[in-house]
Amino acid sequence: MRISKEKCVGCANCVPVCTVGAIYIDEDGLANINADECVECHNCYRSLSFEHLRPSFTRTIRRLLKKISLRFQPDPDICPTEAIVPEDLEWPRIVRQAFSDPMVTHESTGVHGRGTEEVKTNDVSHRIKKGEVGLVVEFGRPGIGVFFREVQKATRVMATAGARFEQGNPVTKMMTNPATGDIQEDVLNEKVLSCIVEITTTIQDIVHTLTIIKEICKASETVVSIGVSTVCEEDGSEPLRDILTQQGYETGWAKLNLGLGRATNSSFTSRENL
Ligand code: SF4
Numbered sequence: 617m618r619i620s621k622e623k624c625v626g627c628a629n630c631v632p633v634c635t636v637g638a639i640y641i642d643e644d645g646l647a648n649i650n651a652d653e654c655v656e657c658h659n660c661y662r663s664l665s666f667e668h669l670r671p672s673f674t675r676t677i678r679r680l681l682k683k684i685s686l687r688f689q690p691d692p693d694i695c696p697t698e699a700i701v702p703e704d705l706e707w708p709r710i711v712r713q714a715f716s717d718p719m720v721t722h723e724s725t726g727v728h729g730r731g732t733e734e735v736k737t738n739d740v741s742h743r744i745k746k747g748e749v750g751l752v753v754e755f756g757r758p759g760i761g762v763f764f765r766e767v768q769k770a771t772r773v774m775a776t777a778g779a780r781f782e783q784g785n786p787v788t789k790m791m792t793n794p795a796t797g798d799i800q801e802d803v804l805n806e807k808v809l810s811c812i813v814e815i816t817t818t819i820q821d822i823v824h825t826l827t828i829i830k831e832i833c834k835a836s837e838t839v840v841s842i843g844v845s846t847v848c849e850e851d852g853s854e855p856l857r858d859i860l861t862q863q864g865y866e867t868g869w870a871k872l873n874l875g876l877g878r879a880t881n882s883s884f885t886s887r888e889n890l
């Protein structure tokens with residue numbers, strides 16, 4: 617994203633709408649974007665309406681009114697001179713938009729934004745099987761974001777601990793070696809609003825895996841959120857919940873698949889989902 621210095625009048629309406637605080641008012645009184653911090657989420661472009669006032673006229677009015685302690689300020693949801701300009705992004709910068717802009721489709725997954733279907737379709741995909749635990753480890757959030765170099769520190773530790781990375785996940789697809797957790801070098805300095813690493817482990821290993829992730833959280837420069845999923849026993853009991861409770865975690869229902877899915881892909885068909 618770019619702000620046109622020719623068009624901007626320095627009203628600062630765009631500053632609070634930036635998801636990571638990358639927009640600031642420069643020494644010249646006009647808005648600017650810290651390109652290293654901008655995650656190309658396009659929120660500034662989408663959340664403000666554009667008016668087409670003439671920049672030179674608007675600046676003059678603002679200057680004159682300022683002299684008599686008055687100000688011309690557009691409504692807070694307006695960029696008065698259409699000064700916010702989306703750019704054509706190339707690799708690797710386009711990775712920022714793919715993970716940060718919910719309105720674009722991620723090429724590697726075919727879904728909007730940074731995620732995958734996770735376990736939402738586990739009824740038919742059986743991504744997580746009985747005895748296994750699926751973990752979604754989310755790095756970054758609006759307000760802070762995350763660089764892939766930071767994510768790589770974590771994926772390397774997870775790989776050392778024997779975690780199995782979900783193949784269809786966008787972060788896994790950018791790995792040069794899922795066995796080591798190495799992410800391709802040209803994206804390491806790209807920042808995104810957030811990204812999700814998906815791993816699978818076993819119920820036996822879950823305590824060890826969570827201990828490692830806790831250590832990753834302590835050393836991380838961003839926020840880390842964790843979700844776990846498992847398959848219930850036939851009687852509805854959940855061994856995982858007991859283990860997590862013993863470890864001091866508060867648990868609750870989040871997303872619940874009832875097993876009512878119907879497999880339309882023959883490779884998913886099995887007795888369990890009929
Ligand atoms: S809203 Fe538009 S005119 Fe106002 S500071 Fe931002 S870019 Fe400049």
Ligand code: SF4
Pocket residue numbers: 617633634635636637638639649653654655656657658659660661
């Ligand atoms: S594209 Fe997103 S991150 Fe970049 S300046 Fe606009 S709101 Fe901020």
